[in-house]
Amino acid sequence: MxxxxxxxxxxxxxxxxxxxxxxxxxxxxxxxxxxxxxxxxxxxxxxxxxxxxxxxxxxxxxxxxxxxxxxxxxxxxxxxxxxxxxxxxxxxxxxxxxxxxxxxxxxxxxxxxxxxxxxxxxxxxxxxxxxxxxxxxxxxxxxxxxxxxxxxxxxxxxxxxxxxxxxxxxxxxxxxxxxxxxxxxxxxxxxKGNYSPSRTLTANTSSAGTGSGGGPAAGAGKPGADAGAHTSKLPKGAVKLGPGSRLPREQAATYSDPASGEPDIVIRDSQGNLTAFSAVCTHAGCTVGFQGGVIVCPCHGGEYNAETGEVIAGPPPAPLAPKKVMEAGGQIYAVPS
Ligand code: FES
Known part of the structure; x- marks a missing residue:
């Protein structure tokens, strides 16, 4: 008994x-x-x-x-x-x-x-x-x-x-x-409810901005806020990922990190701000996704805060590494860090 x-x-x-x-x-x-x-x-x-x-x-x-x-x-x-x-x-x-x-x-x-x-x-x-x-x-x-x-x-x-x-x-x-x-x-x-798909942005190195000057760091971009900004202000090595219009509010997209080639994830919050993190789970290396307002890992149920990358549930031992993205001229760019 x-x-x-x-x-x-x-x-x-x-x-x-x-x-x-x-x-x-x-x-x-x-x-x-x-x-x-x-x-x-x-x-x-x-x-x-x-x-x-x-x-x-x-x-x-x-x-x-x-x-x-x-x-x-x-x-x-x-x-x-x-x-x-x-x-x-x-x-x-x-x-x-x-x-x-x-x-x-x-x-x-x-x-x-x-x-x-x-x-x-x-x-x-x-x-x-x-x-x-x-x-x-x-x-x-x-x-x-x-x-x-x-x-x-x-x-x-x-x-x-x-x-x-x-x-x-x-x-x-x-x-x-x-x-x-x-x-x-x-x-x-x-x-079960309906699933809203996340998107994939493809890094386009041929369109990379190579100008000098400091662009906004992760979290600083707003949809259309930088429309018209000259791409010559892009930081060195910035890689164009795609049009900002392809990433609506409260949606996420994955892309290949321009420096490491590892998957990263960029999220547009409800205010239109962009944040980006490594998409490699710190637990056992699975690729994370975005669902229900949080970053989720499919392998063992790890969850991360979509604004800070901090662990909020599950076994991951460390937060996701932050990445830099910016929006200029209606385009989203990944900035090597
Ligand atoms: S690999 Fe992500 S929670 Fe285990």
Missing amino acids: ALFPLRLFLGITFIYAGIQKLSDPGFLHPGAPTYIGTQLEGFANGTPGGFILRAFAIPHPGVAGVGVAITEILIGLLVTVGLFTRIAAAGGMCLNFLLFLTASWNTSPYFLGPDLVFSFAWLPFVLAGATGQPALDNLVENPPEGLVRRTRLTPMTGGEVAESSPASTRRVLLAELAGVALAIAGISTLV
Whole structure:
């Protein structure tokens, strides 16, 4: 009974994890920071379990993502009610161990990654099931005296009927729970909001401004504020990214850093100001995106403040490095720093 709260926690967390994936408007939307294909690419990059993702998941990211979400919901339901507990716990353990070998592999120190902890949390239920706890497994095997037993009557030849075996009762319950899992998955998918795509600006080195003089630093630009400014005032090495009109307020775009070639992200806030940061997550190097007003990392749920780059949630150990951008003559420029 001491492990009963842990079993409920694991079951409910898995149900929530499945719902959270399917209700995320960007989960199945290519180009979204939380797109499952982007996550899988990040998980497979330089990790020991990457070959499994490349073989089975990356070729069909949508199927893999939805399949994992429904599997999580089903495992969560089974573990919560205590049906086929050992098998469901083994499934949960395998899933978390695969995530440890991929999604959490580059987490340092290792104990900041949750998947290894989850893998070991499943172990007692793989070894002992829900023995001694409130669980359908136990009710099916040993219905308590005095209680109305949930039994199924199976027709037999000659008009006889026989009580169904515990195994067949479990199969009926499993089918019912699978139906509940699909219903939860369907509702989660229906309630998800619309995804607003972020944009990509392409650095155009042939149009780079090379004049001298100090331009406004990151955060100083406003749409159209510098329209008409002469490009001769651009700082040395400034690289044109594209028209400012392509980046509306409360939208973001990614571009290649003119100095390092690494991805950067530029965000226009609700006032029209531009801020830019490295788009390389400080946790394990995944490329971040912009969603719901914050910078989000698809790999382990890291979140950064879109104005300062400070970490506001998740495992990233440090803020995003600030980058310089400016707007002049209706164009956005990246300024090497
Ligand atoms: S790489 Fe782990 S949160 Fe970004």
